[in-house]
Amino acid sequence: MSTHTIDTSTPVIPADAYDTTTFFADPDTIAVVTNTTPDAVPLPAADASTAELLAAAQESGRRVVPEPFAETALVARPLLHRAHLPVPDGPLSYAIAPELTVRYAHPAASPVGSSGCLGDDDTLLVTGTLRRVPWARAAAAVVVLATAPFGPVLLTLTPDQAALTPGGNLAEEPRDDLHLAALEIPASHVRRISPELLDEARLRAALARSALIAGAAERCVDLTVTHTTARTQFGRPLSRFQAVKQEEARLIEEAALVRAAVQAAAVPLDTGGTAAYFAVAAAKTQASASATEITRIAHQLHGAIGITRLNPLHLATTRLWSWRDEDGDETYWAHRLARPLTATTLWPTLTTTP
Structure with a gap:
């Protein structure tokens, strides 16, 4: 069992130059955000209660730590658990993008309905732009919520599958655009979800x-x-x-x-x-x-x-x-x-x- 520490007493560098990968690299790691050693704060486990996760996210905000803890722990991981998809190791991000164009990669021939309304499986072709995705360049995966021909869908992709246009907010935190051009998402990375x-x-x-x-x-x-x-x-x-x-x-x-x-x-x-x-x-x-x-x-x-x-x-x-x-x-x-x-x-x- 190892421990990674982010010491926020050191000079702060721009968030887009900060290496967040090591922070989440080891699933057995106890991650610590600290200003001084006696003030170390252990981050809750992935299955912690919402109250515990909120307290840790609040502490992350108080120490202005440049890492996507809130996005990973409070949004991406719980959604993946609810959708029964595997949770990747490392930092995660999310995008809610109903404007994406989503269609079947393997449309089924059917006399009922319009062409492409049914598929042989749930493999999808996704086209469009995910705008201002938090920490996209540092994420191991991005959880995307969109609308497919069969209704709401949750899918996962990695930033290297898209053309990334770097961006940031006023605090220099990464807010990147991910451009998808008929990206094929295998059925194993897709889940139909409820509204x-x-x-x-x-x-x-x-x-x-x-x-x-x-x-x-x-x-x-x-x-x-x-x-x-x-x-x-x-x-x-x-x-x-x-x-x-x-x-x-x-x-x-x-x-x-x-x-x-x-x-x-x-x-x-x-x-x-x-x-x-x-x-x-x-x-x-x-x-x-x-x-x-x-x-x-x-x-x-x-x-x-x-x-x-x-x-x-x-x-x-x-x-x-x-x-x-x-x-x-x-x-x-x-x-x-x-x-x-x-x-x-x-x-x-x-x-x-x-």
Whole structure:
């Protein structure tokens, strides 16, 4: 049993130059994310509960570790387990792409229906572009959810099967386009799935991003409190000024709101149903909305030093700005949060334990 360690006290390098392969290389490895040895945090096993995985993803977000833990543990692996597909070793990513063109690679001759509506097997030809796939260049495999002639489908492919156009978000995390040109996916890598599993994939992606936001928000709180305590102005620390105290209180409040919303979604996601939809929509709505206020306050209290690459604050805030919009922003999820509610169902929804 070996141990890989990511020491985030070392200077941060751009995410696209970071080698994530060794982090997941050994299935028997206990991976550790750490700033200092006494503060080591073991990452949960693949079969850990959603609450444990959310806590680890939140910690990964707090330490702004450049690796796709949330994508692997909270989205890709659970979906592969649910679809009864083997889980590859290494980091994984995902893409929800209903716009892909998917057809049978071996269409069956049939007098019923249009040409190509049936296949001799589930081997598929996939054409189109998977846009802004998180960490695609570092992934051992990408889990793709699309629509086939027979309905929703989950399939897996490797980045080297596609033409990759590198990209990134504001935090320099890889967000790559994968171009597929009639790529043949063997039936062994394809599973027919229910519409409910497709919905679950969207919820998992949104909740994973919310957990990362919760962690980065805590990082902003830690850095801001440290800065205002150490920085003096007019002979006393900034934290002694009433206006600064008020802003810090608002910062802590926003971070706590996100953390509570993410934690509240753990059990509903395990049980499924309408409770999961409501809880995850609420978590991502709150997380994305709070990200704006958290970054505003943190940068305001840091002053000009906070926007420089020499200060660690930008590592958290650029991620918050990016994650706020990824997997649906607050407007997207607020609409979906409110759509199924009526005057008679709102109060029971808010007060009933999942």
